[in-house]
Amino acid sequence: MTIPEGVAAPETLLLPGVLDAAEAAATVRSILAEQRPDGGIPWFTGGHLDPWDHTEAAMALDAAGEHAAADRAYRWLAEQQNPDGSWYAGYYGDGAPGVSNRAVESNFCAYVAVGSWHHYLTTGDDAFVDRMWPVVRRALDFTVGLQLPGGPIAWRLDEDGAPAQEALLTGSSSILHALRCGLAIAEHRQEPQPDWELAAGLLQHAVAEHPERFLDKGRYSMDWYYPVLGGALSGAAAERRLAADWDRFVVDGLGVRCVSDRPWVTGGESAELALALWAVGRHEDAATILRWIRRLRNQDGSYWTGYVFEDDAIWPEEHTTWTAGSMLLAVAVLGGDPATCAVFAADKLPGGLAVQGCC
Structure with missing residues (x-):
């Protein structure tokens, strides 16, 4: 991997015990080094590329001030979007043409709204919004079309195009975040999207009040913290959820388990939990988690x-752009980066139509 020179990290990416200026710049360069000429950002050189993790890495580049590189990443998404508004679950990461996984995952499709709103907030580029608005609109219309009775979003289309009649709590929480960012873009453009507002309200109610409507994936830490990270839970309800399973997933001094019954802590889950902790005001706890995972650097x-x-043992033996990206985003909110804070703060985004108690 060739590391580009000439990158300087902004002060918002500096955090004592986590990243100093040289370290932050090196992490930014490590993502830039993996970005392909067409704008795609695979997990690592020659590895898998999926739209969700690609977008997270692009957001980290924007938080670092690398707006041109992030813009290329969004152009890649626009070019790869299917006519129905979706993306496939996997693309060849080495730049070879074609699709490695023809299934479609709904949260992968929706996340372009989060990245697009973040890019606009970091750049103020209305021309970018004009260009990406049709992409975001098609993506969220596609995703809302997969909403199941009771509010959850079907988690995927199989390779034959048949939609699953089941939903994942993590995926639906991420989609809620995306719908709220999409509504923010719609408000900015003064183009109301009532279908998204209703879908967001139904989805928020399902995530917050009806866990039985989702597949049981309680072994996974993402199902624990994503209702907070995605904004379905805030305040006291968010605090209660984080407290309930803290000891199942958090390994003191090491980080966050990916799965509750495995002795494996992961950087992505640890950084995302830090984002959720920041969202409920636990800034020092968030910073502590990030300090613990320096061993993964x-x-x-x-x-x-x-x-x-x-x-x-380090496992798997791979350096992933989305792990670096999630780390940079978590540091950015703790550093007060305005755009990143606005995207991950539940009270800074439109809430959708309130449907509490309706179903």
Whole structure:
């Protein structure tokens, strides 16, 4: 991997015990080094590329001030979007043409709204919004079309195009976040989207009040914190949820387990929990989690995906752009970056139509 020179990280990416100026710049360069000429950002050189993680890495580039590179990432999304508004679940990461996984995952499709709103807030570029608005609108219309009775969003279309009649709590929480960012873009453009407002309200109610409407994936830490990260829960309800399973998932001094019954902490889940902790005002706890996962930092500024603590082993042996990206976004909110804070703060986004108690 060739690391580009000439990158300087903004002060919002500096956090004592987590990243200093040189380290932050190196992490930004590690993502830039993986970005392909067409704008795509795979997990690592030659590895898988999916639209959700690609967007998270692009958001990290914007938080670092690398707006031209982020713009290329969004152009890649626009070029790859299917006519129905979706994207496939996987693309060849080495730049070879074609699709590696023809299934369609609904939260992958929706997340372009989060990234697009974040890019606008970092740049103020109305021409970008004009260009991406049709992309976002098609993506969210497609996603809302997969809403199931009771509010959840079907989590995928199989490779034969048949929609699943089941929903994932993590995926639906992420979609709620995306719908709210999409509504923010719609408000900015003065183009109301009542279908999105209703869908967001029904989805928020389902995530907050009806966990039985989702597949049971309680072993996974993402199902624990994503209702907070996605904005379905805030205030006392969010605090109660985080407290309820803290000891199941958080390993003191090491980070956050990906799965409750495995001795494996991962950088992505740890950084995302830090974002959720920031959202409820627990800034020091968030910073502590990020300090714990310094063991995942590679010499070149990239981050290993995870650490098996029973074996004292890095696993898998890969440096993922989305791990680096989630780390930079978590540091950015703690550093007060205005755009990143606005995107991840529940009270800074439109809430959709309130439907509490309706179903």
